[in-house]
Amino acid sequence: MAEDVRVRFCPSPTGNPHVGMLRTALFNWAFARHCGGTFVFRIEDTDAERDSEQSYQALLTALRWAGLDWDEGPEVGGPYGPYRQSERMEIYRDVADRLLAGGQAYRCYCSTAELDQRREQAKAEHRAPGYDGHCRQLTEVQQADYQAEGRVPVLRMRMPDGELRWHDLVRGELSFDAAHVPDYVIVRGNGDPLYTLVNPVDDALMRITHVLRGEDLLSSTPRQLVMYDALAEIGVGDGTTPAFGHLPYVMGEGNRKLSKRDPESHLAMYRDHGYLPEGLVNYLALLGWSIGGDREFFSLAEMAEAFELDRVNPNPARFDLKKCRAINGDWIRALAPADLATRMVPFLQRDGALPEQPTDRQRALVIAATPLVQERIETLDQATGMLGFLLVSDADLAMDPQDREKLLVGSAEVLTAAIDALQTLTEWTTTAIEAALRASLIDGLGLKPRQAFGAVRVAITGRRVSPPLFESMELLGRESSLTRLQSARQLAE
Numbered sequence: 001m002a003e004d005v006r007v008r009f010c011p012s013p014t015g016n017p018h019v020g021m022l023r024t025a026l027f028n029w030a031f032a033r034h035c036g037g038t039f040v041f042r043i044e045d046t047d048a049e050r051d052s053e054q055s056y057q058a059l060l061t062a063l064r065w066a067g068l069d070w071d072e073g074p075e076v077g078g079p080y081g082p083y084r085q086s087e088r089m090e091i092y093r094d095v096a097d098r099l100l101a102g103g104q105a106y107r108c109y110c111s112t113a114e115l116d117q118r119r120e121q122a123k124a125e126h127r128a129p130g131y132d133g134h135c136r137q138l139t140e141v142q143q144a145d146y147q148a149e150g151r152v153p154v155l156r157m158r159m160p161d162g163e164l165r166w167h168d169l170v171r172g173e174l175s176f177d178a179a180h181v182p183d184y185v186i187v188r189g190n191g192d193p194l195y196t197l198v199n200p201v202d203d204a205l206m207r208i209t210h211v212l213r214g215e216d217l218l219s220s221t222p223r224q225l226v227m228y229d230a231l232a233e234i235g236v237g238d239g240t241t242p243a244f245g246h247l248p249y250v251m252g253e254g255n256r257k258l259s260k261r262d263p264e265s266h267l268a269m270y271r272d273h274g275y276l277p278e279g280l281v282n283y284l285a286l287l288g289w290s291i292g293g294d295r296e297f298f299s300l301a302e303m304a305e306a307f308e309l310d311r312v313n314p315n316p317a318r319f320d321l322k323k324c325r326a327i328n329g330d331w332i333r334a335l336a337p338a339d340l341a342t343r344m345v346p347f348l349q350r351d352g353a354l355p356e357q358p359t360d361r362q363r364a365l366v367i368a369a370t371p372l373v374q375e376r377i378e379t380l381d382q383a384t385g386m387l388g389f390l391l392v393s394d395a396d397l398a399m400d401p402q403d404r405e406k407l408l409v410g411s412a413e414v415l416t417a418a419i420d421a422l423q424t425l426t427e428w429t430t431t432a433i434e435a436a437l438r439a440s441l442i443d444g445l446g447l448k449p450r451q452a453f454g455a456v457r458v459a460i461t462g463r464r465v466s467p468p469l470f471e472s473m474e475l476l477g478r479e480s481s482l483t484r485l486q487s488a489r490q491l492a493e
Contacts, residue, residue, distance in 0.1 A: 286317075
C-alpha cells in the first residue's frame with residue numbers, strides 16, 4: 001500500500017461538529033499516516049438549504065483543534081480540486097449526461113403520488129416496497145408524452161440483477177441481493193445532483209483507494225459499487241473501486257446509537273468544558289479500536305504508528321463520559337506544568353478570575369500554583385474553582401455557603417489560634433506555616449487535622465476542597481492570608 005493509499009473525510013457543513021464525525025476523521029487520518037498515504041478532506045455542500053458557512057468554518061476549526069492535518073482539501077489545495085462539492089457542479093452535470101447517454105442511468109417521470117401509491121400496493125402484496133422500474137424502458141414517444149404533460153424527470157441509476165459482494169475491511173465478506181436495492185435517484189428534477197452521484201464521482205476522480213466510514217452508511221454501499229463500475233465504463237477516473245471499511249456504531253445512554261441530539265455528542269461541549277484535544281482524541285480512538293494489550297493512554301503519533309484495520313472491532317462501542325473525563329485527567333497530569341498553566345489561562349479569563357490582559361504577576365502566580373492542582377482536576381474548566389481564590393482580592397473572595405456554615409460557625413477559637421500563631425512567623429514559607437499551625441491547633445488545642453485545618457481552609461480559599469493548604473497560603477502571601485483569617489473569625493463570631 002504505502003503512498004498509494006488515499007482516504008477521504010467528507011462531512012456536510014450542517015449543524016455543529018460531533019464526536020462521531022471526529023472519530024471517523026481520526027480513523028481515516030491514522031490509517032493514512034500509518035500507511036504513508038494521503039488524507040483528503042473534502043466538503044459535501046450540495047444541499048444549499050441546509051449547508052452554512054458557519055458550519056464549514058466549524059469543521060475546519062474542529063479538525064485543527066484535534067490535531068488532524070490534511071494533505072489535500074480546503075485551504076491546502078491539491079491536484080484534484082476544488083474540494084468543495086458546490087464548486088464542482090459542472091463536473092457532476094457532465095458525468096450525469098454521460099451516464100444517461102451510456103444507458104447506465106435513465107429518466108424517471110413518476111410523480112410522488114404515483115410512487116406512494118405503488119409503494120403501498122407493493123406493501124399490501126408483500127413485495128419489496130422500493131421503486132418498481134416503471135420508467136426503465138420508456139420509448140421516446142412515451143417520454144415525449146410525459147414531457148408534454150409538464151412532468152419534470154429525475155435521473156435514476158439502473159441497478160443490475162444478481163448479487164453484489166465485497167470484502168469489508170472491518171466486517172469481512174458481505175453481500176446484498178440486487179433485487180432488494182431498487183434503482184435510485186442520482187439527480188433531482190431541478191438538476192441538483194445527489195450524494196448517490198457526487199460521492200462516488202469525487203472518489204473516482206480523486207483516486208480514493210479506501211473508504212472508512214460509519215456503519216450507518218453500510219446499506220448504501222451496493223449502490224456505490226454499481227456507480228463505480230458505471231463510472232469506469234464511461235471513463236471517469238482510473239477504474240479503481242475503493243475498498244470499504246464500515247466503523248462500528250458509537251452508542252450512548254440506554255444502548256442506543258449516539259445521536260446529534262445527545263448533549264455528549266457535541267464537540268463544542270468538550271471544548272467549552274476544557275477537555276484537551278489530546279485527551280478527547282485518545283478516548284475516541286478507543287471507540288472501536290485497540291492499540292494492543294490493556295493500553296489506553298497514547299498520543300496521536302503513537303496511534304498512527306500502530307493503526308491497523310484488523311484491530312477495529314465491528315461491535316458497537318459505548319461512549320462512557322466518565323472514562324472520557326478520566327483519560328482527559330491523565331493527559332492533564334502528563335502535561336508540563338507551564339503548558340498546563342498556559343491552557344488554563346483562557347478558562348480563568350472566561351470565568352472572570354483573570355482579566356483579558358493578565359499582569360506578569362498574575363501569570364507567574366498561575367504557573368506557580370499549577371503543580372498544586374494538576375493532580376486534582378480532570379478538565380480545564382475546573383481551574384477557576386481551584387485557583388480563583390488566589391486571583392481575587394480579599395474582599396471579593398466568595399465562600400461556598402454550605403462550607404461556610406459547616407466549618408466556620410463555632411470556629412472562632414480555632415481561627416484566633418491560627419492568627420496568633422501565624423503573626424509571629426519570621427518567614428512565610430510552606431514549611432514554616434505548616435509547623436506553626438500544627439503546633440498551635442493540633443498540639444495546642446488538641447484537635448484532629450480535619451478539625452484543625454477545615455475552618456482555616458475555608459477562610460483562605462472559600463471552599464472545603466482546595467489545593468494543598470500550606471502551599472496555597474505561601475502563594476497567597478502573609479498579608480492576604482491574615483486578612484482572610486480575620487474576616488472569617490468575624491463571621492464565626
